[in-house]
Amino acid sequence: PYHDPDAANQQMTSLNFIDATDNAVRGAVQYFKKQGLKAGLTGFCMGGAVTIIGSVRIPELDAGVCFYGIPPAQAADPAQVRIPLQGHFASRDDWCTPQAVEAFESAVKAAGKSVEFYMYEADHGFVNEQRDAVHDAPSATQAWERMMSFWKKHLG
Template sequence: MGTSITFKRPDGKDANGYLANAARGNAPGVVVVQEWWGLSENIKGLCDRFALAGFDALAPDLYAGVLVPYHDTDAANKQMTSLDFMDATTQTVRGAAQFLAKNGAKVGLTGFCLGGAVTIIGATKVPELAAGVVFYGIPPEQAAKPADVKIPLQAHFANTDDWCTPQLVDGFEKAMKQAGKSFEVFRYDAQHAFVNEQRVSVHDRAAAELAWGRATEFFRKHLG
């Protein structure tokens, strides 16, 4: 349904991504950020689904063409740890947001795993954004302080998650509330990456569909 495109970062460099357009011409935009595997078919499929829901969706390729197989967690971890999160967020993700906002559309940001952490960083550093939806990802506080979040956030976390643990989620929720931020959080009796239907071992359709409905409703509220 979508297509591969090249767009400009604020620094003038080219970045690549997958774009799926809604049927209407004046649709709001959603930047969709990958998991630590790269720009997978699952992420492209989510862009297609956002387009069907009425949003122009663009997933930037933060790994510049590298796609890690689902079984190779060592390679995925190596790719993620070598990623410059600040450059990825303030240049590649911001460039994607600017691309979607070029006709005056409101733009949201969402991401999964690695992309969830990028979404929170983006909420503090990308001025083009109007709202964000986080899926099971939290960055270190030195990367993005809750007090610096500038947009309404919604977040979805799994109760069985050894990366974004329930304790980490509780701490982030507490910090967001203490900072007086617009934040709603949902927890699911599921495993990390429960939205990824390509990963049968962790996918939870009921939880994924519930989260999807909440996310699209949230974006319609804040993006139009």
């Protein structure tokens, strides 16, 4: 369904974001923590939304980086973000709109939490090299470098 927008939308709207985060994702994080490792979570689009939900719901998580994904409002209270969180978003995005990003970021900061959110003059999916129509190499490179610096700072 990746290249079929209708099928992708159906998958996205049928996903139980909270169950996916609490069960599958948290289990993976717990595995790493049992190995004595720090755990970070990165996600793109739907995975980005799960990353933000994880920043609220996964107590073992150390940091998160989200790419163009904001979860449904009922899935993650911005005031409950409990880890360092970085986000990379596109100025041209019909699903994860700049207004939604700004509202989420403002709510997190109003709660006294620290987040790093970046907005790129690009389209949703701009990091994906397999989608020529939206890939933006300069923005993708900058986002990737920012993410790697963030991981070095928070995960070592």
